[in-house]
Amino acid sequence: xxxxxxxxxxxxxxxxxxxxGQNIFQCYQCGKCSATCxxxxxxxxxxxxxxxxxxxxxxxxxxxxxxWVCAACFTCSARCPRSVDIAKxxxxxxxxxxxxxxxxxxxxxxxxxxxxxxxxPQMAIVAAIKKGVW
Amino acid sequence: xxxxxxxxxxxxxxxxxxxxxxxxxxxxxxxELKELPTWTCCGVVYNLTSDVMADHLSATRTLIRxxxxxxxxxxxxxxxxxxxxxxVLKQVxxxxxxxxxxxxxxxxxxxTEEDYLGNIxxxxxxxxxxxxxxxxxxxxxVKTPLKNLKVDPYYGCMLLRPKSIAFDSQDSPHVMGxxxxxxxxxxxxxxxxxxxxxxxxxITNKEAVLDCVQRIVTISQSKGADVIVTPCxxxxxxxxxxQKSLFEKGKINQxxxxxxxxxxxxxxxxxxNENYLKDYMFIKDKLEDRGGL
Ligand code: SF4
Ligand code: SF4
Numbered sequence: 001x002x003x004x005x006x007x008x009x010x011x012x013x014x015x016x017x018x019x020x021g022q023n024i025f026q027c028y029q030c031g032k033c034s035a036t037c038x039x040x041x042x043x044x045x046x047x048x049x050x051x052x053x054x055x056x057x058x059x060x061x062x063x064x065x066x067x068w069v070c071a072a073c074f075t076c077s078a079r080c081p082r083s084v085d086i087a088k089x090x091x092x093x094x095x096x097x098x099x100x101x102x103x104x105x106x107x108x109x110x111x112x113x114x115x116x117x118x119x120x121p122q123m124a125i126v127a128a129i130k131k132g133v134w
Numbered sequence: 135x136x137x138x139x140x141x142x143x144x145x146x147x148x149x150x151x152x153x154x155x156x157x158x159x160x161x162x163x164x165x166e167l168k169e170l171p172t173w174t175c176c177g178v179v180y181n182l183t184s185d186v187m188a189d190h191l192s193a194t195r196t197l198i199r200x201x202x203x204x205x206x207x208x209x210x211x212x213x214x215x216x217x218x219x220x221x222v223l224k225q226v227x228x229x230x231x232x233x234x235x236x237x238x239x240x241x242x243x244x245x246t247e248e249d250y251l252g253n254i255x256x257x258x259x260x261x262x263x264x265x266x267x268x269x270x271x272x273x274x275x276v277k278t279p280l281k282n283l284k285v286d287p288y289y290g291c292m293l294l295r296p297k298s299i300a301f302d303s304q305d306s307p308h309v310m311g312x313x314x315x316x317x318x319x320x321x322x323x324x325x326x327x328x329x330x331x332x333x334x335x336x337i338t339n340k341e342a343v344l345d346c347v348q349r350i351v352t353i354s355q356s357k358g359a360d361v362i363v364t365p366c367x368x369x370x371x372x373x374x375x376x377q378k379s380l381f382e383k384g385k386i387n388q389x390x391x392x393x394x395x396x397x398x399x400x401x402x403x404x405x406x407n408e409n410y411l412k413d414y415m416f417i418k419d420k421l422e423d424r425g426g427l
Pocket of ligand 1: 026027028029030031032033034045048051079080081082084086094
């Protein structure tokens with residue numbers, strides 16, 4: 001069976017590899033990253049699957065919420081048996097979206113402004129903005 | 135001994151209690167944390183891309199401030215209290231150590247600052263306590279042993295990951311436990327101690343934070359913890375507020391107080407701690423109940 005990857009798919013794979021500095025094919029799909037991810041239950045698809053999408057050059061990966069839900073906790077990266085820095089791949093995918101002017105958070109929305117008024121530590125607010133706004 | 139000290143934003147607002155207690159604990163143990171005269175946000179989260187340098191500049195400025203103060207105090211160390219500041223400053227610093235070309239470029243770019251030479255060592259307050267002072271010496275200075283107080287030390291992510299910045303075992307850290315034992319507390323082993331609290335997802339995905347916290351505190355509770363201690367202001371906030379929601383939803387049947395390690399140290403090391411203890415009735419009660427005081 002032969003898989004064909006679209007031009008755009010190839011480009012996405014290359015961009016993710018460049019931004020993350022990771023070799024996406026180093027992953028052998030064991031699933032440990034997903035087993036260890038603390039927020040996997042809120043993800044559309046698990047972290048290992050996101051990597052599989054990128055390996056296959058499948059643009060649908062960009063429609064999943066996985067990389068937005070990622071808390072950048074480095075747990076997956078610490079435990080991957082193939083030393084894939086998955087946290088960096090999640091960051092690369094966020095950057096693909098953000099550099100394309102597709103923000104995750106609207107900082108002018110009522111919802112977000114209400115958060116600012118709550119007593120949430122500003123470290124959380126700054127982190128959320130840095131991960132979700134270009 | 136005087137250490138240059140970087141507080142970071144949150145310790146001046148929602149994390150104030152940590153700073154207040156830690157500065158006093160330092161005095162009680164015979165050292166001083168001297169705040170950098172000017173500083174900016176560290177950046178909070180280390181930029182994980184390989185091609186964006188701008189995000190590292192605020193941390194770099196702080197490293198330069200530390201370099202300046204270090205000359206006066208004759209040290210190359212910079213102490214942080216917040217886990218996230220520790221993580222970001224240490225990762226940025228390490229990036230320069232591993233990539234002298236990036237350091238060269240950034241120095242050329244920041245032409246209003248003195249060059250950063252790459253020699254600062256970022257250490258967390260816990261490392262000062264553990265390495266420079268040591269549990270033995272802390273034990274000698276204890277005024278109120280925390281006898282019978284069952285404490286669950288919760289580390290979270292940012293002190294131990296990635297491995298290149300970890301100052302303790304990544305899977306079974308012991309530094310906080312050793313310090314707590316020196317105070318006479320009973321230390322609980324919680325296998326969730328290095329798991330994530332959900333971090334900034336509190337803003338956009340509170341449910342995920344509730345899940346994370348439920349897993350952590352359920353074990354604390356089953357092991358009978360009286361209190362959870364953490365060094366991180368975001369962990370402290372998430373664990374506290376998520377427990378409130380979980381309790382209202384009936385997902386946990388008890389809320390465990392979450393305080394900073396520094397607060398517990400101050401209670402134990404201060405001669406007349408009545409003043410402090412009144413803010414922590416649950417500790418006072420426990421200590422008295424079980425004959426600790
Ligand atoms: S843990 Fe590593 S090798 Fe296993 S699926 Fe995840 S990225 Fe791939
Ligand atoms: S870094 Fe992101 S994907 Fe990896 S374990 Fe943490 S939350 Fe999950």
